[in-house]
Amino acid sequence: MDTKLDPRVKRTRAMFEKSLLDLMDEKEYRSITVLEIAQRSTLNRATFYLHYYDKDHLLEQILDEALNDLKISVEVKAVEYEYKSENPHPIFVRLFEKMIEKNKFYQIMLVRENNYYFTEAVRKIIKDFVKEGTSYMRNQDITYKVPVDLSVAYITSAYLGVIIWWLKNDMPYTPTYMATQLTRMSTVGPFADNPFLNSD
Amino acid sequence: MDTKLDPRVKRTRAMFEKSLLDLMDEKEYRSITVLEIAQRSTLNRATFYLHYYDKDHLLEQILDEALNDLKISVEVKAVEYEYKSENPHPIFVRLFEKMIEKNKFYQIMLVRENNYYFTEAVRKIIKDFVKEGTSYMRNQDITYKVPVDLSVAYITSAYLGVIIWWLKNDMPYTPTYMATQLTRMSTVGPFADNPFLNSD
DNA sequence: TTACTTAATAGACACTGTGTCTTCTACTTC
DNA sequence: GAAGTAGAAGACACAGTGTCTATTAAGTAA
Secondary structure: OOOOOOHHHHHHHHHHHHHHHHHHHHOOHHHOOHHHHHHHOOOOHHHHHHHOOOHHHHHHHHHHHHHHHHHHHOOOOOOOOOOOOOOOOHHHHHHHHHHHHOHHHHHHHHHHOOOHHHHHHHHHHHHHHHHHHHHHHHHOOOOEOOOHHHHHHHHHHHHHHHHHHHHHOOOOOOHHHHHHHHHHHHHOOOEOOOOOOOOO | OOOOOOHHHHHHHHHHHHHHHHHHHHOOHHHOOHHHHHHHOOOOHHHHHHHOOOHHHHHHHHHHHHHHHHHHHOOOOOOOOOOOOOOOOHHHHHHHHHHHHOHHHHHHHHHHOOOHHHHHHHHHHHHHHHHHHHHHHHHOOOOEOOOHHHHHHHHHHHHHHHHHHHHHOOOOOOHHHHHHHHHHHHHOOOEOOOOOOOOO
């Protein structure tokens, strides 16, 4: 069903996708028109409507493809990981590596455009990862003082927010460093010696 | 300069503001037209352009007023606070109280519409609050293992994200409880006894 | 109260962008 | 080579924007 597509269709869609991405690199999404996308593609505006309902539909296709690509590289393929170690989870490292690989794309969607659909999809991926960690903790009979749903929302938002901060600031730290620091923040906190543990 | 406004102008602007807010309660911002706002206000469309450049400009005015209101209730008015105590910072509690007071507004802007301008302004308010806490820590000669800018981004995003989560879920916890849990999360972490501190 | 000033109305206008449709031409596939 | 489908080109009605002008209504100050 994927290979049996008319080569003209494949070519056309690829051109529309590339054009929108190029335009989004130059100006904000809101101000881009279907005519501009068509002209940039050297295709006719009517042809656009042969493939998409509207501009949003084209963007959605692009985002879905990117999300698929991200999900694949973050998939758990029999990764052995010891939660007690100081090393970050390899899947978490891969997330940062993917974002470096396609950093222009992620900067546009997560930072500049702050695209809700895409951001929430990335949040979901992070959330699933965070949930795995907390369910591991509960299996180890480690009890939470903070409600689990609240603490999952906390860590997920923190991870996502820092990733966006990191992209915005042109990725100043390596994937391994980032994954290590975030893991540290969500488990032992930011301090060298926790000053609050005595007064607890 | 505020009192010397023509009463007709005050009335007109208030009507436009109310109309847009009412409409945003019913449908998404994108789909609202200037004509609709005018009709809802029983005012003429041309009158709208006497006061605003466009729809975005009107929304900006509304958001600026709301931000001003929020900033005032979160202002540090000689609040005595002991950082070592288990009690949350009273200013932090006030933030949640304000959001309950105007919960419909905050739900629309921070959750449903996910308005970038407003969300970032709220983020800034939270960030300033977080920064105060970390600068207090540094004055106490408490050293950070995680870079400070990274840990500020982490805590700020976590706070903001949990606030949005809390609004989305119809504020299931009280302001004091929320402020307490978030303070706990950012200092001692989510666990009753931290299982990572031994292996550190 | 009157006279001056400014707001709001009502309707018209040009303009931009959308989404659809039709006819014609050019590929692709069998 | 013939049939089927994709894309081009241009026209269309429509919705919404922002501006402008002439007219009416409301506020202000002597």
